[in-house]
Amino acid sequence: MGLTTYVVRRLLLLIPTMIGVTLLIFALVQFFSPIERASLYIRDPRQARSLESIIEKYHLNDPPHIQYFYWLNEVLHGNLGWSKSVNMPVVQAIFEFLPATLELTIYAIPIILVVGVWLGKMAAVHKDTAVDHIIRAFAIIGWSLPTFWSAIILLAVFYGHLKLFPPERLSTEASLFVNSPNFIRYTRINTIDALLNGQPWIFFDALRHLVLPVLNLTIVIVAILMRVVRSSMLEALGKTYVLAARAKGLPEKEVINKHAMRNAMIPAVTLAGALVAGMLTGLVITETVFNIPGIGRWAVNAAIQLDIPAVLGFALFASLVYVITNLIVDILYAYIDPRIRLG
Amino acid sequence: MVLRVRFESFKKEAGPTIRELKFIVKRIRKSPLSIVGIIIILTFVAIAILAPILAPPPEGWYDPYMIPRDGFSVTPRPPSPEHLFGTAEGQYDIYYGCIWGTRTAFRVGLIVVGCTVLMGIAIGSISGYYGGKIDEIFMRLTDVIYAFPGIVLVMVLVVILGPSLESVMMAIILVGWPTYARLVRGEVLRIKQEDFVEAAKAMGCSDFRVIVRHVLPNAIFPLLAVATLDMGSIVLTVAAFSFLGLGAPIGYADWGQMIALSRNWIIGTPANPYEYWYTFIIPGIFIFTFVLGWGLLGDAFRDILDPMLRRR
Numbered sequence: 001m002g003l004t005t006y007v008v009r010r011l012l013l014l015i016p017t018m019i020g021v022t023l024l025i026f027a028l029v030q031f032f033s034p035i036e037r038a039s040l041y042i043r044d045p046r047q048a049r050s051l052e053s054i055i056e057k058y059h060l061n062d063p064p065h066i067q068y069f070y071w072l073n074e075v076l077h078g079n080l081g082w083s084k085s086v087n088m089p090v091v092q093a094i095f096e097f098l099p100a101t102l103e104l105t106i107y108a109i110p111i112i113l114v115v116g117v118w119l120g121k122m123a124a125v126h127k128d129t130a131v132d133h134i135i136r137a138f139a140i141i142g143w144s145l146p147t148f149w150s151a152i153i154l155l156a157v158f159y160g161h162l163k164l165f166p167p168e169r170l171s172t173e174a175s176l177f178v179n180s181p182n183f184i185r186y187t188r189i190n191t192i193d194a195l196l197n198g199q200p201w202i203f204f205d206a207l208r209h210l211v212l213p214v215l216n217l218t219i220v221i222v223a224i225l226m227r228v229v230r231s232s233m234l235e236a237l238g239k240t241y242v243l244a245a246r247a248k249g250l251p252e253k254e255v256i257n258k259h260a261m262r263n264a265m266i267p268a269v270t271l272a273g274a275l276v277a278g279m280l281t282g283l284v285i286t287e288t289v290f291n292i293p294g295i296g297r298w299a300v301n302a303a304i305q306l307d308i309p310a311v312l313g314f315a316l317f318a319s320l321v322y323v324i325t326n327l328i329v330d331i332l333y334a335y336i337d338p339r340i341r342l343g
Numbered sequence: 344m345v346l347r348v349r350f351e352s353f354k355k356e357a358g359p360t361i362r363e364l365k366f367i368v369k370r371i372r373k374s375p376l377s378i379v380g381i382i383i384i385l386t387f388v389a390i391a392i393l394a395p396i397l398a399p400p401p402e403g404w405y406d407p408y409m410i411p412r413d414g415f416s417v418t419p420r421p422p423s424p425e426h427l428f429g430t431a432e433g434q435y436d437i438y439y440g441c442i443w444g445t446r447t448a449f450r451v452g453l454i455v456v457g458c459t460v461l462m463g464i465a466i467g468s469i470s471g472y473y474g475g476k477i478d479e480i481f482m483r484l485t486d487v488i489y490a491f492p493g494i495v496l497v498m499v500l501v502v503i504l505g506p507s508l509e510s511v512m513m514a515i516i517l518v519g520w521p522t523y524a525r526l527v528r529g530e531v532l533r534i535k536q537e538d539f540v541e542a543a544k545a546m547g548c549s550d551f552r553v554i555v556r557h558v559l560p561n562a563i564f565p566l567l568a569v570a571t572l573d574m575g576s577i578v579l580t581v582a583a584f585s586f587l588g589l590g591a592p593i594g595y596a597d598w599g600q601m602i603a604l605s606r607n608w609i610i611g612t613p614a615n616p617y618e619y620w621y622t623f624i625i626p627g628i629f630i631f632t633f634v635l636g637w638g639l640l641g642d643a644f645r646d647i648l649d650p651m652l653r654r655r
Contacts, residue, residue: 020487031503140642144635146579148586149602149627152609156617160610277492284494285583289606303502304588311502318495 120229142223463523
């Protein structure tokens, strides 16, 4: 099977998965009565009088299997209901809060990958030495650390005491400038917009606000990643091709980086799904503690206020992102390791 | 005599299981980190059992899991002989909450892990043993559950069930069983090919007996490591939900909820930036060590049970 066939087949598999996802979400919504479900579309309390017409419009009294298709049709047309906690349609809210989350992730992911892989490699190469013990201790501590607790401690030390890195996204004056007409918000990702507008001080201001949340996201996920890299690296180092490379007289650096590392990365790639899931958990908590108006904080506030359409919309969106990440990972995986697509 | 014969036959039948257990115990005794883990867990067990003595609830108190209050002032008070760990916002006694919170943590961990493991074993073994349509249905369901990042589905379920500690636990069980089901299914698929299963079937054992007596005892060891690690990580997840305000109610003896009470007191006064440290550091240490204990033990189990690493 060629790579193209594999990609096409994998893309087609996306359809049943997403149908399953929507079916599950839809099934969960069925716990509510038609009147409660009609209220999910209400924007204004005055509309409560016309509940009957909403039930009619969205076919909420039809048998479930017919209703599903009407509901799916709405979803596919981007109508996920009204998020009462922020007073806007759910889809608009997702676009509104996504940039802050994206900004966190575009800084966190490269750091996580570089640090996690490097630590895992170092621990494996120096197995059973002090380096290994320290790195492994860090891994188990990172794994046991409650994200919300580490966030609070970081805030207490670096903001409360040292006044170095404040919470939220921007300082007051930067925020005023960003929202003024002189500043064009191309992407709504502050650091990128600042560079596009030629405002380095905004860039550094935004960066300062990113340090703690990114650090907090990194600690826990690096701990997970490095453990996997360590064990797969150990396995690779024990293989005969590594022995052969050493016997050939290759420098140790080359043996480790070219021969062992490449093969060790293959199992590590499969972890990407778990990393994305961990990332989402981390984002929800980090955004809440650092008061960053991202998609995670929106979802938590929606959940607390029982803003059901927002929570469901968030779930659909998150699973879409998750499924697509896994798809990309699978394709990358097949690209790196021909055995997968041939098998 | 009869007893002796029974014991002999039991020994023969359970031989591999006992040998496996002995092997695990031997390896654990050799690993200092897992001993630390066991000591931590036993300490928490002692705290949980002795809770009524360590932190007796006030006379006639309506629910020992609700932290007693000493007044209604907002500002936390530092540790004193009267309140060993100080009081949180709303004058909830932190010492009392930490001690009884240990019971909450064990209750949450044991119930959730117990239920997910049982569901996983039941569904996994039925799926793996019978195969066919049942297997197909269960496995597609696990696929769909796996298509969500776990925490998101838990959040949806919590909102639908109505935020409470019980809802969070229920939601984690409903989202958590596929991991165990897949593990058990894989093991069952492997074991049902073995000769002794064939032999048991030939002797006329019922399916139930074959699964419970012959297949499962050989299939459950891989669960041990995952379940031990989960005891910690589930308590962590539940604490996070309580922290976010979706789990235990305010004033409940739950570590996550207690840290939520400290959210307005992270930053101290200009004179002393760590003035209210006790409101979040102390409950945090309880969560952290609890999870660490299970993590150390689970890690040891994983190293012992991993066929790639064992017996080296």
